[in-house]
Amino acid sequence: xxxxxxxxxxxxxxxxxxxxxxxxxxxxxxxxxxxxxxxxxxxxxxxxxxxxxxxxxxxxxxxxxxxxxxxxxxxxxxxxxxxxxxxxxxxxxxxxxxxxxxxxxxxxxxxxxxxxxxxxxxxxxxxxxxxxxxxxxxxxxxxxxxxxxxxxxxxxxxxxxxxxxxxxxxxxxxxxxxxxxxxxxxxxxxxxxxxxxxxxxxxxxxxxxxxxxxxxxxxxxxxxxxxxxxxxxxxxxxxxxxxxxxxxxxxxxxxxxxxxxxxxxxxxxxxxxxxxxxxxxxxxxxxxxxxxxxxxxxxxxxxxxxxxxxxx
Amino acid sequence: xxxxxxxxxxxxxxxxxxxxxxxxxxxxxxxxxxxxxxxxxxxxxxxxxxxxxxxxxxxxxxxxxxxxxxxxxxxxxxxxxxxxxxxxxxxxxxxxxxxxxxxxxxxxxxxxxxxxxxxxxxxxxxxxxxxxxxxxxxxxxxxxxxxxxxxxxxxxxxxxxxxxxxxxxxxxxxxxxxxxxxxxxxxxxxxxxxxxxxxxxxxxxxxxxxxxxxxxxxxxxxxxxxxxxxxxxxxxxxxxxxxxxxxxxxxxxxxxxxxxxxxxxxxxxx
Ligand SMILES: Nc1ncnc2c1ncn2[C@@H]1O[C@H](COP(=O)(O)OP(=O)(O)O)[C@@H](O)[C@H]1O
Ligand SMILES: [Mg+2]
Numbered sequence: 182x183x184x185x186x187x188x189x190x191x192x193x194x195x196x197x198x199x200x201x202x203x204x205x206x207x208x209x210x211x212x213x214x215x216x217x218x219x220x221x222x223x224x225x226x227x228x229x230x231x232x233x234x235x236x237x238x239x240x241x242x243x244x245x246x247x248x249x250x251x252x253x254x255x256x257x258x259x260x261x262x263x264x265x266x267x268x269x270x271x272x273x274x275x276x277x278x279x280x281x282x283x284x285x286x287x288x289x290x291x292x293x294x295x296x297x298x299x300x301x302x303x304x305x306x307x308x309x310x311x312x313x314x315x316x317x318x319x320x321x322x323x324x325x326x327x328x329x330x331x332x333x334x335x336x337x338x339x340x341x342x343x344x345x346x347x348x349x350x351x352x353x354x355x356x357x358x359x360x361x362x363x364x365x366x367x368x369x370x371x372x373x374x375x376x377x378x379x380x381x382x383x384x385x386x387x388x389x390x391x392x393x394x395x396x397x398x399x400x401x402x403x404x405x406x407x408x409x410x411x412x413x414x415x416x417x418x419x420x421x422x423x424x425x426x427x428x429x430x431x432x433x434x435x436x437x438x439x440x441x442x443x444x445x446x447x448x449x450x451x452x453x454x455x456x457x458x459x460x461x462x463x464x465x466x467x468x469x470x471x472x473x474x475x476x477x478x479x480x481x482x483x484x485x486x487x488x489x490x491x492x493x
Numbered sequence: 494x495x496x497x498x499x500x501x502x503x504x505x506x507x508x509x510x511x512x513x514x515x516x517x518x519x520x521x522x523x524x525x526x527x528x529x530x531x532x533x534x535x536x537x538x539x540x541x542x543x544x545x546x547x548x549x550x551x552x553x554x555x556x557x558x559x560x561x562x563x564x565x566x567x568x569x570x571x572x573x574x575x576x577x578x579x580x581x582x583x584x585x586x587x588x589x590x591x592x593x594x595x596x597x598x599x600x601x602x603x604x605x606x607x608x609x610x611x612x613x614x615x616x617x618x619x620x621x622x623x624x625x626x627x628x629x630x631x632x633x634x635x636x637x638x639x640x641x642x643x644x645x646x647x648x649x650x651x652x653x654x655x656x657x658x659x660x661x662x663x664x665x666x667x668x669x670x671x672x673x674x675x676x677x678x679x680x681x682x683x684x685x686x687x688x689x690x691x692x693x694x695x696x697x698x699x700x701x702x703x704x705x706x707x708x709x710x711x712x713x714x715x716x717x718x719x720x721x722x723x724x725x726x727x728x729x730x731x732x733x734x735x736x737x738x739x740x741x742x743x744x745x746x747x748x749x750x751x752x753x754x755x756x757x758x759x760x761x762x763x
Contacts (some may be wrong), residue, residue, distance in 0.1 A: 352606040355594055362587035369546070369585070370654070371572030371603035429589050429638070 186327045192446030193334035194395045196439040201388035202415030203438045208361040214270035215255045216389050218277030219248040221408035223390025225284040228403035231295040248390020249383045256379030288405040297398035302333035410463045418442035420473040494524040500554035514540040516718040525692045529705045532715035538698045542664045547571040559661040573603025576655030578668040585651030588640030596620045599654030645676025665697040702734035
């Protein structure tokens with residue numbers, strides 16, 4: 182049970198990563214690799230601030246801000262300097278690796294004795310339960326710490342998802358969605374596509390960094406390697422989410438990305454429990470995304486007969 | 494109102510693919526004038542409209558609109574003054590978004606966009622009212638994705654979007670060419686109504702001589718990146734579709750006679 186709760190909590194935290202990836206990959210069709218660096222960037226900035234005893238809320242917001250800046254940078258490289266989108270992301274991601282090491286001062290920064298959002302949630306839960314350490318749910322005894330993390334993550338992701346949904350309903354958010362849909366049209370209506378793309382990538386990487394920040398607080402450390410492969414991870418969640426909700430409406434897709442992230446984490450936890458080698462995880466994730474990307478095309482091609490080559 | 498002064502535009506200069514698409518176009522139109530542009534394929538009609546809309550910056554020359562020099566303005570800046578309908582019905586709308594969302598964006602053409610709700614009950618009501626004037630039965634489908642509509646319906650909506658806020662200049666680039674005849678007729682009638690009602694200054698490209706003669710106050714014929722004929726006043730009033738076709742034939746015959754000589758003549762006149 183505690184395994185499932187832990188997996189769901191990480192799934193919820195990484196749902197913010199999935200939302201970020203949804204924004205760049207799906208709204209803008211922009212394959213943004215910055216994610217791998219900005220997730221760690223968010224974790225690193227939050228961790229070093231927590232070690233310096235900054236308030237956890239401020240430290241978390243700073244993590245978001247760090248990712249926001251990183252994403253904006255990728256957007257600027259792409260729009261103002263006309264660097265290929267993929268390469269822009271790779272440049273920023275690579276630079277961030279060094280930046281993260283500098284921020285943390287070493288490759289792994291433990292948060293064992295710091296006040297974090299995680300410890301705050303735990304304290305709150307303990308106070309509410311009057312000191313009890315375990316809670317009975319459907320006959321299972323669940324650690325209060327685990328439960329408070331899960332509920333805390335749920336509340337936060339729910340709030341962020343709600344804010345993102347609300348943003349997409351505003352004039353600016355609507356223009357952002359249209360920019361991905363038809364840049365020619367939105368330009369003709371007076372919107373700077375460059376500006377919207379920069380803002381969108383900034384928001385996307387802000388969300389990703391927020392995921393990194395929360396993950397570091399949840400697991401009690403920030404590590405310079407923790408972002409590696411995260412973009413594929415987020416993409417897998419988005420794809421699962423799309424399959425789950427099966428519509429184009431962004432409200433559903435936001436919900437879907439969250440559900441996809443949790444489901445994906447649960448599947449991974451179960452697979453690991455059954456003896457999957459953890460080293461194979463990224464390989465399997467990559468293969469999964471590959472299959473999910475080509476399968477729709479493959480099915481279409483199998484359905485439409487290939488025209489025979491004309492002998493003449 | 495619109496003042497084009499010696500516009501030059503060359504694509505891919507200095508390469509084997511060099512195209513001198515606009516070779517010194519000057520055009521001046523007063524407020525409220527409806528100008529039709531005709532010309533052979535590749536004569537630079539779309540390029541001229543793109544130059545005005547700011548799709549690219551011109552190499553030399555000056556563009557003034559509504560008393561402002563917009564030569565160096567970017568496309569999204571010019572959108573404050575310019576409304577546009579493209580030839581391709583897919584170009585003017587965001588397909589996965591609803592009719593109402595598309596129109597809500599048009600209601601802010603060229604204006605700053607903040608964090609206000611894009612759609613409120615009042616705007617949605619207004620959107621329904623204006624869509625009703627199209628007589629296409631779309632007013633009950635404002636929450637449907639635009640991608641599910643026909644080309645004619647999309648062009649009608651794009652026209653509504655381009656003119657939702659009265660533009661200083663309306664640009665129409667063969668906006669009925671991709672439609673079936675019935676839809677094309679419908680969209681043309683709508684175009685005429687809107688331009689008349691709002692007295693819009695308009696540049697409209699068409700390949701239909703009938704449209705050219707029936708609509709508009711003035712006919713400009715382009716050829717090889719230049720204005721070849723500019724029919725106004727009494728001359729414009731007299732003109733029939735056959736006369737326009739005859740002018741096309743004339744051009745074609747001259748080309749066939751000796752393309753090399755024609756090119757040489759062109760060059761010495763530029
Ligand atoms: N973006 C571009 N890049 C290169 N060549 C272009 C571009 N746009 C137009 N052209 C060329 O400029 C010439 C004029 O094109 P266009 O204005 O589209 O003609 P039309 O009168 O048929 O609308 C054509 O030879 C066309 O190939
Ligand atoms: Mg054209």
